[in-house]
Amino acid sequence: MAVSIHLEGLTRRFDRGPAALDDVSLEIRAGEFLALLGPSGCGKTTLLRLIAGFETPSAGRLRFDDRLIAGPGCFVQPEARNVAIVFQSYALWPHMTVGENVGYPLRVKGVRGASQARKVAEALAAVDLSGFEARRPADLSGGQRQRVALARCLAMEPGIVLLDEPLANLDVHLRASMEETFRAFHKRTGATLVYVTHDQGEAMALADRIAVMERGRILQASAPATLYAEPASEAVARFVGHGAIADAEILLAPGDGHARVRLFGTQADIRCAAGARPLAGRMGRVCLRAEDLEIDGPEGFAARVLSSTFKGSHVRLVVEPLAAPGTRLALNAPHRRSEGETVRVALRDGWLLPDGAAVAAAPACEPVPA
Ligand SMILES: Nc1ncnc2c1ncn2[C@@H]1O[C@H](COP(=O)(O)OP(=O)(O)OP(=O)(O)O)[C@@H](O)[C@H]1O
Numbered sequence: 001m002a003v004s005i006h007l008e009g010l011t012r013r014f015d016r017g018p019a020a021l022d023d024v025s026l027e028i029r030a031g032e033f034l035a036l037l038g039p040s041g042c043g044k045t046t047l048l049r050l051i052a053g054f055e056t057p058s059a060g061r062l063r064f065d066d067r068l069i070a071g072p073g074c075f076v077q078p079e080a081r082n083v084a085i086v087f088q089s090y091a092l093w094p095h096m097t098v099g100e101n102v103g104y105p106l107r108v109k110g111v112r113g114a115s116q117a118r119k120v121a122e123a124l125a126a127v128d129l130s131g132f133e134a135r136r137p138a139d140l141s142g143g144q145r146q147r148v149a150l151a152r153c154l155a156m157e158p159g160i161v162l163l164d165e166p167l168a169n170l171d172v173h174l175r176a177s178m179e180e181t182f183r184a185f186h187k188r189t190g191a192t193l194v195y196v197t198h199d200q201g202e203a204m205a206l207a208d209r210i211a212v213m214e215r216g217r218i219l220q221a222s223a224p225a226t227l228y229a230e231p232a233s234e235a236v237a238r239f240v241g242h243g244a245i246a247d248a249e250i251l252l253a254p255g256d257g258h259a260r261v262r263l264f265g266t267q268a269d270i271r272c273a274a275g276a277r278p279l280a281g282r283m284g285r286v287c288l289r290a291e292d293l294e295i296d297g298p299e300g301f302a303a304r305v306l307s308s309t310f311k312g313s314h315v316r317l318v319v320e321p322l323a324a325p326g327t328r329l330a331l332n333a334p335h336r337r338s339e340g341e342t343v344r345v346a347l348r349d350g351w352l353l354p355d356g357a358a359v360a361a362a363p364a365c366e367p368v369p370a
């Protein structure tokens, strides 16, 4: 049975430095697929270890459904939590066969004989490894080993599965095919999944919701499309999809989810939070994605081409608006352009950041990664 996970002000401090996990509150629905995304050291593994019971919270509470699992005066041991973990390294026992590896958690539970063999065969079939029972981990490919680790999880029938960068050791092709395996795995177990990854594409493709972390905190937890289109802050806008950030003057914001702004010397209609009414005449910060910018339209602002890179299906341009020296915007074009050439760029869309709206001063636009 899937289990909901409730983090209430969960904090983990180690001896030195700032808290590895800092007052995190989040509700993870039963059966949800939640991806955790964030730079190295932001606390992703610490969060998983707290859920699994390999760490004790310094403050706050952890509940599974209505049951207190960890908190003041309470700590349920890891083996009593019915949580399965898959790590980046497969953590299979090399001296055991595939069948013995998958059957191990069943043996611990007292499931033996024909009943164990049937469950092992079922779990292996679910990850497309029927008939691999007698093989040794050493005789498998990286992807196959990771699938054995997943089968071992399946056999446990856990309510919660935690995955810490399970595909990090696999090559690009294998990663893509494993995405399908994970989707099927989630469907089959119905378990609540928390999936740590460095790969934004993977998180976007698989997760019901993505939580973006930074310095021990969750900055935003939203559905992938919302996270991309409506980042709550500049940090999320920059981290997810490399959004460019620029300052704009707000001309009109009637509160219907749209705002008219002046940006790089031209006017444009962009999106803003529904109901938000940033003040006309004030400055706001806008997140611009490559697909918000269109080259060679009749209108738009003038920009200088800084670089032009062939990407196969398109050409990636980095341009600098003449009206905002130092600002770099990435966009996609059908053909290569010469460096130093002046082009016209139209603003088709954009997102007025809720946390940056209506700032008083107007500092120069900031550069963005190419
Ligand atoms: N046992 C420990 N003792 C001291 N500090 C620790 C310990 N475990 C983690 N930390 C610190 O806590 C912070 C968060 O670490 P964590 O492993 O959770 O990061 P992460 O987001 O998983 O990073 P990565 O993407 O590199 O795996 C880091 O600053 C780390 O150095």
Ligand SMILES: [Mg+2]
Pocket (backbone or CB within 6 Å): 044, 045, 046, 164
């Ligand atoms: Mg980690």
